[in-house]
Amino acid sequence: MSERGRWTPSTRTSSHTTSSYGEILEQLRTIPSEHFGELSAPSTPSAPTSDNLGPIREQVAATIVLRATRDAELVDRIKVGVVLTLPYASGEEFLLTVAAELEHATLLRQQPYLFILALPTMTGLSPVLICGSSEDLAERAGTLVKSKFLNRVQRYEFRHGRWGGLIRDLCSTTYDEAALWDAVRKAAREPMDPLIPPPGSRSISQLLDQARARLQRITPRQAYEELQDTTLMWPVVLVDIRPEAQRREFGSITGALVVERNVLEWRFDPRCAYRLPIADRYDLRVIVFCQESYTSSLAAASLHDLGLLNATDMIGGYAAWKEAGLPDEVEVSSTAPPTEVP
Numbered sequence: 001m002s003e004r005g006r007w008t009p010s011t012r013t014s015s016h017t018t019s020s021y022g023e024i025l026e027q028l029r030t031i032p033s034e035h036f037g038e039l040s041a042p043s044t045p046s047a048p049t050s051d052n053l054g055p056i057r058e059q060v061a062a063t064i065v066l067r068a069t070r071d072a073e074l075v076d077r078i079k080v081g082v083v084l085t086l087p088y089a090s091g092e093e094f095l096l097t098v099a100a101e102l103e104h105a106t107l108l109r110q111q112p113y114l115f116i117l118a119l120p121t122m123t124g125l126s127p128v129l130i131c132g133s134s135e136d137l138a139e140r141a142g143t144l145v146k147s148k149f150l151n152r153v154q155r156y157e158f159r160h161g162r163w164g165g166l167i168r169d170l171c172s173t174t175y176d177e178a179a180l181w182d183a184v185r186k187a188a189r190e191p192m193d194p195l196i197p198p199p200g201s202r203s204i205s206q207l208l209d210q211a212r213a214r215l216q217r218i219t220p221r222q223a224y225e226e227l228q229d230t231t232l233m234w235p236v237v238l239v240d241i242r243p244e245a246q247r248r249e250f251g252s253i254t255g256a257l258v259v260e261r262n263v264l265e266w267r268f269d270p271r272c273a274y275r276l277p278i279a280d281r282y283d284l285r286v287i288v289f290c291q292e293s294y295t296s297s298l299a300a301a302s303l304h305d306l307g308l309l310n311a312t313d314m315i316g317g318y319a320a321w322k323e324a325g326l327p328d329e330v331e332v333s334s335t336a337p338p339t340e341v342p
Helices: 021-027 051-071 091-104 135-148 174-187 204-213 220-228 244-250 261-268 295-306 317-323
Strands: 073-075 078-084 113-118 125-132 153-159 162-168 236-240 285-289
Touching (some): 051 091, 078 174, 091 125, 113 135, 125 135, 135 174, 204 295, 220 236, 285 295
Parallel strands (some): 236 285
Antiparallel strands (some): 073 078, 113 125
């Protein structure tokens, strides 16, 4: 913190450093102090800017650009960086000067770039300018900045390929600078081809095949027979995971537990405080069904992940149960007390 209570740059924890206008001023102390004029004065939007400050401002901007490009990161062949400078009179004009230097720098002419320029004040509104080698880059970064600084972006606009805005209390916490870097890095990532799946992803068909490979699936007739078998050593429950709309439209099986898919794991995990009373053992035989046995296969595999290795699903679902002519009412062989799904 400076003597005037304004933000002062600190050393970053990463391998990069933030270009600081204050640091550049230290290197220009050989210039007579009267030439700095408003350059070192407190930020006052109405203060005029002297014409003789132009060369100094351009020299400082060029030095900052040199440091910023040196410390920049490379993300998908795009140079990215964050430049934080000390606030002073006509700060917005200085940000535009830095942006112009970036655009005309020889190094950046040959390579795409994206930089966030800001004048943090800790209290009050801080100007932020995002400039890039393309409008898309700057606009993407601006969108991310708005998302990361919810309710703190007071005004913003996108004009002439640059995103400019005012952010309240910028750099009042260590989060802010990290958030700016995160925004510029993510905005620079190459857009993915929507037809190429990302590494490690699986299609729903693959997920379904892999889930069913883990199960010993049974037909509706086999499920009905298991429910009537009193010789089994473990309790058997038939579980309808369909939403209410499907049960109303197609019908239901009286005696089956109704546990909709979104709460299935919570109701059958023996370690969960919200489990059903009957779900107190890992050898419980849970026969899951949906309307046509797609969702049920994924659900049964999820129960396996909880440790319920006897769980399975019914091939063909409720539609196959009806087609097989099985009764609309079943009795469960388990002697556990009746349970009610909240």
